[in-house]
Amino acid sequence: MAPQFDRRGFLGATGVALAGLPFLGATPDRLAAAVPAGAADASWRGAVHAGYIGKMELKYEIFDLPTVHDFAIAREGARLRRDVWVRLRMPDGLEGWGEAAATPYYGETAESVVAELPRLADALNAAIGDDPFAMEKADKALEVALGRNPSARAAISMALHDLVGKRLGVPIWKMWGLTPAGATSSFTIGIDTPEIMRQKVKEAAAYKNLKVKVGTPRDEEVLKIVREGAPHAAIRVDANTGWTAKQAVAALPMLEEFGVELVEQPVPADDLDGLELVRSRSKIPIVADESCKVATDVAHLVGKVDGVNIKLSKCASLREALKIVHVARAHGMSLMLGCMVESSLGIAAAMQLAPLVDWVDLDGAALLAKDPFMGPGIGPDGSLRFNTEPGLGVKRA
Numbered sequence: 001m002a003p004q005f006d007r008r009g010f011l012g013a014t015g016v017a018l019a020g021l022p023f024l025g026a027t028p029d030r031l032a033a034a035v036p037a038g039a040a041d042a043s044w045r046g047a048v049h050a051g052y053i054g055k056m057e058l059k060y061e062i063f064d065l066p067t068v069h070d071f072a073i074a075r076e077g078a079r080l081r082r083d084v085w086v087r088l089r090m091p092d093g094l095e096g097w098g099e100a101a102a103t104p105y106y107g108e109t110a111e112s113v114v115a116e117l118p119r120l121a122d123a124l125n126a127a128i129g130d131d132p133f134a135m136e137k138a139d140k141a142l143e144v145a146l147g148r149n150p151s152a153r154a155a156i157s158m159a160l161h162d163l164v165g166k167r168l169g170v171p172i173w174k175m176w177g178l179t180p181a182g183a184t185s186s187f188t189i190g191i192d193t194p195e196i197m198r199q200k201v202k203e204a205a206a207y208k209n210l211k212v213k214v215g216t217p218r219d220e221e222v223l224k225i226v227r228e229g230a231p232h233a234a235i236r237v238d239a240n241t242g243w244t245a246k247q248a249v250a251a252l253p254m255l256e257e258f259g260v261e262l263v264e265q266p267v268p269a270d271d272l273d274g275l276e277l278v279r280s281r282s283k284i285p286i287v288a289d290e291s292c293k294v295a296t297d298v299a300h301l302v303g304k305v306d307g308v309n310i311k312l313s314k315c316a317s318l319r320e321a322l323k324i325v326h327v328a329r330a331h332g333m334s335l336m337l338g339c340m341v342e343s344s345l346g347i348a349a350a351m352q353l354a355p356l357v358d359w360v361d362l363d364g365a366a367l368l369a370k371d372p373f374m375g376p377g378i379g380p381d382g383s384l385r386f387n388t389e390p391g392l393g394v395k396r397a
Helices: 007-018 028-034 110-128 135-146 150-168 194-203 219-229 245-257 272-281 295-301 318-330 344-351
Strands: 048-053 056-072 077-089 095-100 187-189 209-213 234-238 260-264 286-288 307-310 334-337
Touching: 048 110, 056 110, 056 194, 077 110, 077 150, 095 150, 095 344, 110 135, 110 150, 135 150, 135 318, 150 318, 150 344, 187 194, 194 219, 209 219, 219 234, 219 245, 245 260, 245 272, 272 286, 272 295, 295 307, 295 318, 307 318, 318 334
Parallel strands: 187 209, 209 234, 234 260, 260 286, 286 307, 307 334
Antiparallel strands: 048 056, 056 077, 077 095
16 A cells, blocks of 8 residues: 655655665565565664763664564555664663664654764763763753754663663662553554455454554544454554544544544644644544654643653653653643654663553554564553663663
8 A cells, every 4th residue: 555645744755765764665575675584683784883971982773673564654654664772881881772763754764863973972971971860961962962853862861761770770660769550552553455454453452452543535444444353442543643623523423433532643743723623622532742742842732632642752851751741740631652663672761651641552662573672561462561670671682
């Protein structure tokens, strides 16, 4: 099935193409050629030195993340993605790890991330020197030096937290005073042909919560396939900015008929009036994703949505994610915790926040054909699995 692109989707797809990634529109042969069998080593580019932060060495590796199925949303689709593994190494050998899940929609590719890492190292060297505990200073320095580049900054935030947790000998969730428990995660059913979608739903039979990608002319057909295949599952939908406000309002009776319990980002990110209109007509909670990147966005969404979706690769750090939690709660809003298609390393960092939210959508690693890391994440039914190991609790698979 060909992906359906709006202007932003075209720009995002162009960014992926420049990075050399295959698209949903690629033939099976091309997709197979992109991920040759038995070529696990070829999916890693090798460690590269990016600089020093005090006496801490910053290294990175680009690695491939092939998914089991083509993964398409309203604006784009691909089977192969590239992320960046970031490592901060202390002189005594202790390492902190992070993952940059670069997303063209937010202006990044794996190649753009690694191009910024030397500048990032220089900014952190001047701001924090040898002190990985100075995370507030680190966040501010990176915001000034890099501007958006959210996944690059998020990877450094993960690595610093991982390093501090390991130094203290405690998981990050424990360092924050949290209890390792939370809502069951959803599993995402991407847009595809009817036959493949039926197969996806069948493979996801153990999950209690399914998130269905919508925002195309086939929405009713897609929801019918999912509901028939999973009659007892809770269904959430995500339009990924694919509807206009008028289309979203028109879709509400259909969504109610299929028992949808949550609608994520029905309209374009900058259409806050559209969000407000949809919410005023909806019996179903409306959650902002693309409309809420950082904590200062929350106030603009009060009264326009019921909740916001936090993603580390969007908000740029764990500390910023905590700020979103506090601002949203102060305004009486609900919280969702999401992810990109990423490995268990990125998912592990998000998992540290899971006790603080109402809805969890951390299935990024569960969509992969091969996960290069092991650590906290979700079970085959969506149940949450927290780490007892210090830091993020992640190791290589």
